[in-house]
Amino acid sequence: MNVIVTDTGFANDDWTGAFRDAANCAANNCDCAVDIPSDAAPATLPRYANAPMIRIDFPSFADGRGFTLAAMLRRAGFKGRLRARGHVLADQYAMARRSGFDEVEIDPDLAARQPENQWLARADWKNHDYQARLRTQN
Secondary structure, eight states, X not given: OOEEEETTEEEOOOOOSOEEEXXXXXXXXXXXXXXXXXXXXXXXXXXXXXXXXXXXEESSTTXXXXXXXXXXXXXXXXXXXXXXXXXXXXXXXXXXXXXXXXXXXXXXXXXXHSOHHHHHTTOOTTTSSHHHHHXXXX
């Protein structure tokens, strides 16, 4: 079972509903949880505005398109639960949260290689960005 990472650490997945592939959601009427690939066209994002949860795939830790999609969804007014899934590293957790993700879903192997304390070290994502550092220098 995959591990869910939040600002409080590791947890089990509490989502009990199913996920539907983005291609199978009706335009502007998707009331289920949606899986969006990292290569989704930004123009298609508004159709998922009513989804209770969106999960964006990260096929590689070097693929940052999911961060952009998350930020675009939040700027467009998406209020639901937003989850990054796949190859997100502990070092990228703060970026994921700043982009608009609520949580990250990782596999047990990654959780074993990067234990909870490494993720928690980045959980104070609001205070450790470059803007916060600049504010303290003034």
